[in-house]
Amino acid sequence: MQDLITITPNPNGNGQQVVSARELHTFLESKQDFSTWIKNRIKKYGFVENVDFEVYHNLVENLEGGRPTIEYALLLDTAKELSMVEGNEKGRIARRYFIQCEKQLKEIAAKPQSQLDILAGAIQALQHQEQRMVAVETDVADVQQEVKQLQHAYENNVIPLDYYAVAGYCKKQKKTLTPADVQRMGKLATALSKDSEYPKRFIPDAKYGQVGVYHVSVLKLVTGF
Numbered sequence: 001m002q003d004l005i006t007i008t009p010n011p012n013g014n015g016q017q018v019v020s021a022r023e024l025h026t027f028l029e030s031k032q033d034f035s036t037w038i039k040n041r042i043k044k045y046g047f048v049e050n051v052d053f054e055v056y057h058n059l060v061e062n063l064e065g066g067r068p069t070i071e072y073a074l075l076l077d078t079a080k081e082l083s084m085v086e087g088n089e090k091g092r093i094a095r096r097y098f099i100q101c102e103k104q105l106k107e108i109a110a111k112p113q114s115q116l117d118i119l120a121g122a123i124q125a126l127q128h129q130e131q132r133m134v135a136v137e138t139d140v141a142d143v144q145q146e147v148k149q150l151q152h153a154y155e156n157n158v159i160p161l162d163y164y165a166v167a168g169y170c171k172k173q174k175k176t177l178t179p180a181d182v183q184r185m186g187k188l189a190t191a192l193s194k195d196s197e198y199p200k201r202f203i204p205d206a207k208y209g210q211v212g213v214y215h216v217s218v219l220k221l222v223t224g225f
Contacts, residue, residue, distance in 0.1 A: 004097045007105075010073065012054065017105060019079040019098075021053065021072035027094060028086045038072055041082055052078040076102055163201055163213040166222075173225050189214040189222045 010016040025034045057068040083094035166186045170177050193200040198215030205211045
């Protein structure tokens with residue numbers, strides 16, 4: 001659609017679209033001078049400043065010392081009404097133009113919003129996934145370190161016979177568990193070992209000071225394999 005009259009975002013940043021009253025006055029080919037025309041229209045139709053229009057003092061065009069011109073930014077509804085009451089063919093054209101512009105602006109505003117919501121949701125999901133991956137990588141690194149230390153302990157006969165850490169036992173059984181599963185099974189094994197003839201034991205650990213190990217009979221009950 002051809003731009004008959006420029007429509008711009010409101011300079012105050014409230015998201016509304018506005019029209020220059022001076023440009024509208026030119027398009028309507030009113031025989032009154034602009035200042036008289038706009039003041040009479042505001043008074044006659046009861047337009048309210050900061051509701052139907054806003055006033056700006058244009059200093060740019062008066063750098064040589066003249067008085068600043070007063071500009072009026074009209075909301076689209078106000079511009080439509082002024083076009084309608086002008087009572088000529090240009091007024092009817094302007095009114096239909098503003099109605100069509102409003103329709104297109106609403107359509108444009110609706111589509112990007114839904115797309116932005118989808119994009120924002122996708123970004124949030126990716127960020128959440130990234131946080132989970134970082135946490136999992138940290139847990140995996142801890143388990144790998146634990147397995148390495150336990151292997152060294154076994155080789156040096158530090159761990160009692162038939163005692164394993166949960167991670168070491170799972171590795172021995174060729175089972176892959178998540179760090180969360182390993183942690184959960186460790187808590188359960190601790191509880192079972194408390195009243196068992198095979199109590200929980202501890203071995204030295206460079207990172208944590210010591211780690212718990214459990215008898216194979218307890219680990220079988222906990223893991224199910």
